[in-house]
Amino acid sequence: MDEGGDKHSGYRWEGGYERTWEALREDDTGALISGSSAAKRLFAKKRLAQEAGQRIHIVRHCVLALDLSRSMADPDLRIDRYPNRAGCAVRSLKEFVPKFFASCPLGQLALVILQNKRAxxxxxxxxxxxxxxxxxxDIExxxxxxxxxxxMVNGIAASKSMLNAVGEHSNRExxxxxGSLNTIDVTSPFATIETVANEGIRCSVVSLSAEVNIWKKLAERTDGKYFVPLDPxxxxxxxxxxxxxxxxSSSRQGVLVKMGFPQKEADARYICPQCRTRVKAIPTLCDVCKLSLVSAAHLARCYHHLFPPSSVTPSIPEQSGEEIDLELERSQFEKIRPCVGCNYAPISVEEGRQFVVCDKCLNSLCGECDGFIDEHLHSCPGCI
Structure with missing residues (x-):
């Protein structure tokens, strides 16, 4: 054991090394690529292209079920000040929550702790x-x-008690x-899996230990996703x-959803326009009349799902073949205009390769602004 270190220092072989290989990722073909901003931009554009024309769920009611059993005390996923799997999970969930509300402004989240065979x-x-x-x-x-x-059964039961109050229009998850390799239940987990599948509740699992058959069956049967991450x-x-x-994934017909726009009081509470009940925060369901309460800002932030940003074309397209035409690249570089977002102009051909041209307004965008548009702004500044 380390002497004189902090209480989470553990054994020498459990930490103290740099994970330099974490910058590498695999693409769709299995080749290794760098985790640079350019690779992330390419991944984001592929995702946006796949989602184009698809029906997606923007009204989501999701329950986060966090395992805090003794298996989560294993230090194999320790990172920074987070000493074990539980710390790694909390760290990742703290990043997940803002991203969830940013991508699903009309969504709602809940947190359930699985510990001591209870939920x-x-x-x-x-x-x-x-x-x-x-x-x-507080957990940290x-x-x-x-x-x-x-x-698992108790976790599903606690989650269903909240999700059953949600209307059929919502995507319940x-x-x-x-991190546990087993589940201790008083009833059959297979019967529970069939129940949630028939009720249309999607279950996804992030397993921090290994691939576990019962958890994988839960994800597959409910049309969810199952992941076994490699590192923090x-x-x-x-x-x-x-x-x-x-x-x-299904072909169910869309329905109209009745929503209310509550009035905000001086004490930061909101009044339901239908039954005058006070609620603490929005979006939420009114406790009395079950009306969906939202604000105009929440609806406006869903706009980009209906109208994604315009497509772009690289200012210096990648050349096929073994030989690169440097003269052609130089001529393409000289035609690049300053970025319409930040007014930055490339000073070399290498920087010019990061620039793209909006297919709608024909303005140039640097790599940073292009990535910011895809992930946050969702609108080309030249098209506005």
Missing amino acids: NIVVPLGGSEARLLKALN VKGFKTGGQCS IIFVV IDVSDKLEELSRPPVE
């Missing part, structure tokens, strides 16, 4: 990002206490972040993928 509802369904982050910070302050066994960075990547609105 405790820590944060009920709601649209308060601050409340969820506070609950995750208490030292990531773990213990007991994990129960449960995201399990687990991969945990965040998988949860980021789950934060985006899922694509509608």
